Amino acid sequence: MADKRTIKTKHLEEKSFTAALADIIKNNMRQYTMIIALLLIWSIFTLLTKGVFIRPRNLSNLFLQMCTIGLLTGGMLLVMVSGNIDLSVGSVCGTLGAIVAYLMTRAGLHPIIAILITIGCGTLVGCWQGFWVAYRGVPAFIVTLASQIAFRGLTLLVTNGATIGEFDPGFKIIGQGYIPRLFFKDAPLHDLTMLLTLIAMVAFVFIEVRRRRKRIAKGFAVLPKSMQLIKLILILAAIGGVGTVLGSYMGAPYAILILLAVVGVFWVITTRTPFGRHVYAIGGNREAARLSGINVKKEMMKIFIIAGTVSAVASIVFTARINAATTSAGMLFESDTIAACIIGGTSTSGGVGSVFGAIIGALVMASLDNGMSLMNLPIMIQYMVKGLILLVAVWIDIANRTKK
């Protein structure tokens, strides 16, 4: 390591395959353990349900079930990485679901207009909470706890205590519908889904290759060729696998496409924007962030506005799937969302977390729900299992930190 430019490209390329592999595994331990844990959970449920769990029909359902929580994890991730917490997502989702339902049925608005208004309402909720947290200094824990209670009341007000239900098919499709088939109506695989999967795979290869070329041209470190190939194959297998599972049942649901789009946006926000970096810095060391010229208050405000807006999207998908707005809609969403983030490696003390991890976490939570229901476990056992898993996930986070 005597070379002063140890960071340089060549250094990594000269490494043997096994040394590079060891490096990669060491640096991404957290992510790999999460994926392994997910696969382990899936194997256990597959065994316990005699293979029912792993069938395309069930997995398709599982992906659909995770959409609401998956969407919510995006906003929660930002809030938690900044060192705060949002206890209000469940209640807020309930209220926003009731609003969209009210606008369509009682006010008779077109679904698209109702959706736009609801998303606007979500943004407003974010402004409200962000104002109190950022500019009035009330701890997020309290602000969102207050919202949790207050929005439960607002839901009752909007729904008038009754279920609002049966929506326009054009709205229902957001939560329940699948994208249409193109030409082959009777093929064993859904043609449009497979086409989209293929496009995604080709696009991924294209982007990866281009990025690699660009980095080499600029003299940056890149993975050894063999390693890059393995990475490419594994990710392509994952994309293809999910696509094939969806394609061999009813095709890709619209909700999944929405989730993928939102996840994509959050991935860009967290990794490529100054705002995203600021969020991590604020959670990692608020004082250092402030003295680095970051307007902490403004960024906190933005975090809550984004979280509120994404809550609206989640509430729309959820309401459409249930095809009704109930007074109890959204109950316990906050605990599932927080658990998903934490299982996905988000630190409870801020500064650490990733969109990828949070989505895997949401998948773990949904898998637990789905698997235990398939096994016909009583609901009380399901709650206890989920509670314990949350506890253990936080303990692992804390044990990891104290070890350092």
Added chain:
Amino acid sequence: MNYMSEFMLEMRNIRKEFPGVVALDNVDFAVLPGEIHALVGENGAGKSTLMKILSGVYPKSSYEGHILINGETKQFQSIKDSEKAGIAVIYQELALIKYMNVSENIFLGNELAKNGLIDWDETHLRASEVLDEVGLKINPSTTVINLGIGTQQMIEIAKAIAKKAQILVLDEPTSALTETEIGNLLELLRSFKSKGMTCIFISHKLKEVFAVADRITVLVDGKTAGTFKTEDLSESRLISLMVGRELTQRFPPKHNTPGEIALEVSNWTVLDPEIPDKIALDNISFVSRKGEILGISGLMGAGRTELILSIMGTWGRRVSGDVRLFGSPVSVRSPSDVISAGISYLTEDRKGSGLVLIKDVKENMALASLKKRTSGGLIDCDSELIAVEDMVEALRIKTPSLEQLVQNLSGGNQQKVAIGKWLLTEPKVLILDEPTRGIDVGAKYEIYVIMNRLAAEGMSIIMISSELPEILGMSDRILVLSDGRLAGELTREQATQEKVMTLATGGK
């Protein structure tokens, strides 16, 4: 181990090491019963470390040497042990619980309980008694937050008396007090002396030391320079003892020539944010020049860091004053205003407020200059990487990769990462607060070289430092602050350790 000793307290051959530094090197310290014994020395001379050993904050196993009280060897594992031996330490930062009342505070940790329940009548009665002893006429059920700093200081002393302290240690007790309060406190110490209490008094303010102390022990760089009777010393003799070291530390040669005025601060007056009506910075005016290293010296609590923080817009309430950069006024409402104007500030506490330790080298270094590398709302990761990599090379930061978490780097390399962060903002004025604190000699030298290079390239550098040799070795010009005021300005040629220390301790 008992033997007759004339001393109430003896600390013998105390040696304490922190990773990489010897904080105390065979220090001897002996206090006679019933005297007021002043402990003086520069910042970092080891006074507070010595008192932390005495109070058991550093347990027996963490240092070498012996503590004897009335000739009897004592081993303190914790503060509780030293309290049992009759030692009470009152720290600079008051340790009162602000939302508890006076009697609750006085008996905190020594609650007067019967059968596991607190006897409140007895508590209030005893509290009034000790308040009487320190001459405070307040209701013991007053909540502490409603009391002034001076009164709180007295309550700390009352707390020590309630613990039946034999030896009272006061660490910089007057730094937050007004003139009247200081007078009262010194008067109280004299009255304690007349009752036979022993007192150790740590202060930077030599006037106070000469006013109350019977004897004075001087620490220099972790060694005892001697113990003297107050009447045998003059102020100038004491100052030369305090700085009595040979300048052995090496500094790189300088080739910079100061040019036009870069930063101009005028009539800068700021109120303390926590102590109402206390003027923390009193009508300070100074300039820094292009291509110059301006040193700011002063003792702990003189207001050096506060001066810079207030210029960055994050500390205190400004009463008057303005900041100009190359003639044009700078708005000082928030750090981001000041940074984008071209003034960057390296904080004195790199772990607490300088770096995000759980993030990697790249993210830390890019943090303050993300705006420069953003187009269309997205960070240009490639140009970011190139900029950071070049800076890592230019500052010779030793890190296995740019993805290394900053917490895994050595102190010197962490400091370079922090400096690199500010250099990436391309500042016109770079303010460095204790740039070499807690890093090893080699890394210090490298940072000096970097500073000289930046100055030679035309940057205006302001360096705050508690280390006199550093101030003298690096600065082209030196400002000395004392008690929130600009006590004086010295050129490189004029400056000596004695002159700086005389100004810093409030002398002429």
